[in-house]
Amino acid sequence: MKRKRTCSRKSVFVVLLVLTVPTLLAGVAIGPVHIPILDTLSYLVGRGVSIDGSPSVSYLIISQIRLPRVLLGLLVGCALAISGGTMQGLFRNPLASPYVLGIASGASTGASLVILFNLRGALFLPLGAFIGGLMATGIVYRLAQERSKKTSVYTLILAGVAVGALFSAVTSFTIFLCSGSEKITDVIFWTMGGLGRANWAYLHVLTPVVALGSIVLIAFSRDLNALSMGEEGAFHLGIKPETSKRIMLGVAALLTSSAVAFAGTIGFVGLIIPHIMRLIIGPDHRFLLPTTAIAGAIFLIWADLLARTVASPAEIPVGIITAFLGAPFFLYLLKMKGARM
């Protein structure tokens, strides 16, 4: 039986890049407030100022709400998917996700503490979440480090589960302390994840992180390929397994923590998207990681579009949409492919 690749790698790239354009447009053009598509386009190229010199409401909706939100979706989707693909490659396990090192729990704890202590200011919440996420990862990594300074992926996974549970307990306790006040809604909404808080300040921080991080991960994709031969196998191919592993884990954790800091813990993007792309173009990480990044961005933008339109004017947390789309698809893949993923 010949292994079937439905499409060549190049055509997958082209299709994904082409899809990005209408995705971005749709994300900006569609929303609870109807704005004609032509107006949207003209706003995007900077002509949104009305005759008296003040910006129109539609222009403000596009430039201050929808565009940052779509771009945040792009960055977060990109970061989560590429981190997920990297983690799956590192752990040689298709069930790994960007949250495997306890980042989600750590970030939730950080965010909930910020809310509990009433720290106001645009960047406090992301900062708290970011620190929490990285702290969890750091503890997990330390725990998994052996005397010989090597880290075993199995210990990493187990430590990730344990540390995750610990941080979840702290978060639950914080929620318990918040009960009775409005803060509890904030915490719960934060943990469900969403792109609703998007603004340009966030984008200024996140864009360079995601861009640089993705480039580093793509540069290490060949190490990831070599590591699929096992760590000793990679060593014999001229790769320093410990160094590569540390860099990739670090960058993936950084990307994930940053994404979570601004968008909360959005599930399934980092698990499902690398999977789907692996089925389409195969496990070669040199192609898998870049396509996964683009596909993650597209997926999250559409999921967010659904989140804010299906129950409009109310908004569903996007994590619910990704789970609704992702979980059944994941089960389908499991059923179809079984252990062969």
Place this chain on the structure above:
Amino acid sequence: MEITTDGLKFSYNDSPLLNGIDLTVPKGEILAIVGPNGSGKTTLLKNISGILSPEVGSVYLDMTRLPELSMTELARYLAVVEQEREIGFDFTVREIVALGRLPHRGRFARETSVDKQWITEAMELTNVAPFAERSIRELSGGEKQRVFLAMTLAQNPRVLLLDEPTTYLDINHQLQIMEIICQQAAAGLTVLMAIHDLNLAAQYANRVAILHQGRLLAIGRPADVLTEVNINQAFQVDVAVGKNPVTNSIYINTVPTQLTRPTALGKLHIICGGGSGAGVLHALVDRFSLSVGVVSPLDSDFQVAQYLGAKLVTEAPFAPISTRAYEANLVTMRSSDGVVICETPFGPGNLLNLRAALELESKTSIYVLNPEVIEERDYTGGQATKLIRQLVSSGAVPVNGVRELRRRLVSRYQNTDCSVNRRSQSSQERALKAPGR
């Protein structure tokens, strides 16, 4: 490229695994490391491949110490085939083989036409090209191991280390792998392999080293190293080393432990030849002290008898039985407690074995296997048939098959106190040492 180690020592959790290993593998040589489980074979390979660093001593590739090579240089010079690898994802065969080019390429460089050529050649050499686009995880163990070998060949190393590359493979795939390795060694690749199968080692390696308790017990040509004494010391088993008639390399047979049981019920002489005696010999060897004659050394029964430690009366190949052999045979028969005549084809050459039986005084201790079908294997124009019939009519016991033979012999001699029951120790020793020298 030459591999040299000087006084390698390595211990794990304070228990020494390697205790001063000095060896040199010249360019183009295949050195096989054998030794019991836990003797340190894998540890030695890992010290040489750079995965582990020796506590004392160094490893050299040509004249360069291993730590002085960069990771990339090391990967260009030295490749490793492990016993078994589990690949996490559905990589295609070609993708795996292409990994071998990683050390020859920069981080961002794409596959060049040179890379492609190496990959294609490696896949053709190992005969994995037909399933280049299949997933590695769909392949059988033998196919997988060939793919990993192809990957290391695409790596174009000067030195190849193999850690029991054939352990989980069937005999056909074992040979395929070894043949490829031999070809590469002939082209200048230096090969060091740990291997369990002593016979594969003997057949394919230029030299063999026995690793025992972290030291080299012996190193040298297979025939000099794989001796009964060395193997017994390293593995605590009794073996008989013979020569493989097909490949002319030595081969090692284990000797069943029951052979060393001292009490035999009695001495039996077996008249056989042409393979007719093998089954009988095996069926009786655990309870009786056996002798065989007259047979020629080219006869398969001769070899079986030899391995089973039977006393042999022999004659030169293709020669009729001489008076000397006839007399010797008769003496052996007379000193036996019983004689078994197997379903041997009789011709002019061995007819004298039947005449000798006829000379025996007590015909009732002669057992004849299936005498009623003697005509079918009589190539003497009826003389053999006549002799067999004569034997049976004068009291020889006809038996129907080997199982019945064994049953009757055991029940007969269990109750008699035979005078000379002691199995001759010297015949056994001779058999263990005779061949391959």
